Amino acid sequence: MAGRKNGLGRGLDALFPEKKSAVKESVKKATVKTENKTVVPEKTTDDTTEESNRSTIGHKKTAMIVKISSVEPNVNQPRKQFDEDAxxxxxxxxxxxxxxxxxxxxxxxxxxxxxxxxxRWRAAKLAGLKxxxxxVKEFSEQELxxxxxIENIQREDLNxxxxxxxxxxxxxxxHLKQDEIAERVGKSRTAVTNAxxxxxLSEKVQQMLIDEMITAGHARAILSxxxxxxxxxxxxKIFDEKLSVRETEALVKRMLEPPKTAKKSKFSSAEDAIYESLEEKMKSIMGTRVQIHRKxxxxxxxxxxxxxxxxxERIIDLFESIG
Structure with a gap:
């Protein structure tokens, strides 16, 4: 995976700049319990400032211990794929x-x-935690x-x-504009546009990108x-032949080139047919496009x-084997 992207360190502060993030605080188990959850006051030191005693989202430095069975994922969250090994x-x-x-x-x-x-919730369930x-914090649907x-982009978890x-x-x-989105996630407007x-792309190609059969560089080349x-x-073809991004760009460029205007043949139709047959025979031997230019x-x-x-190199090896 590529290294961290610049400009994402702001995280949730991009949305709530006046406060610091509560999700980075560690948790101490509490003594105050209810039937379903335990209120856990977080430990602070004498030199902790008033600012650091607030979460980014306006709560005091407290967390609750709840039953893992009472927690469910947001079905509308951006991330759908999770690396099982991770x-x-x-x-x-x-x-x-x-x-x-x-x-x-x-x-x-x-x-x-x-x-x-x-x-963390998925991993905790795998670990057998109860x-x-x-x-707890309430947000608008847009803030969610x-x-x-932001969280997933920071962790580079999204495909x-x-x-x-x-x-x-x-x-x-x-109804956000692309430059507003770019500001919130700490990326350039161009990066958002390109994403x-x-x-x-067709749904099949998008799935190939999700499955890492092709890269984003390949995908951008195909967009033409x-x-x-x-x-x-x-x-x-990219997947089967393991084409590089540069090779893919060259392939797409050739496909987009307008066909050359066919010149009027100087030869009879019988001669044309013979040479076309020879071209096809050479194509089958070479495994690539072959043209015979007659004079x-x-x-x-x-x-x-x-x-x-x-x-x-394959074509050269073919010639050498014939020799």
């Missing part, structure tokens, strides 16, 4: 040290809905989307399609092709195309 690794850490950062949740009366921390620390998006869908939701449902362009079936054909007096030249260094 979850298992986190669950082992939780078995040893517990959940060190409380989840940020919303009280839905019958249950607590996760605002931030679904990965209880989990949470901080923004917080989930490119999930990120693009989250941006689209902020625009469609909450959203991926939604123009409007036809969805051609997009899928190119994506499969007068039975002269001419043969043009053999290749699309990568590996393909050139």
């Amino acid at each position: 979850l298992l690794e986190l669950s082992e850490s939780i078995k040893q040290y517990g959940v060190l950062q409380p989840l940020l949740v919303s009280d839905k009366k019958d249950y607590y809905e996760i605002i931030a921390g679904e990965r 209880e989990i620390p949470v901080i 989307v923004e917080i989930s998006l 490119p399609v999930e990120e693009a869908m989250a941006y689209k939701r902020l625009i469609d449902e909450f 959203m362009r991926l939604l123009k 092709i409007a036809d969805k079936e051609k997009q899928e054909s190119i994506a499969m 007068k007096n039975d002269k001419g030249k043969i043009e053999i195309e290749y699309y990568s260094k590996d393909e050139l």
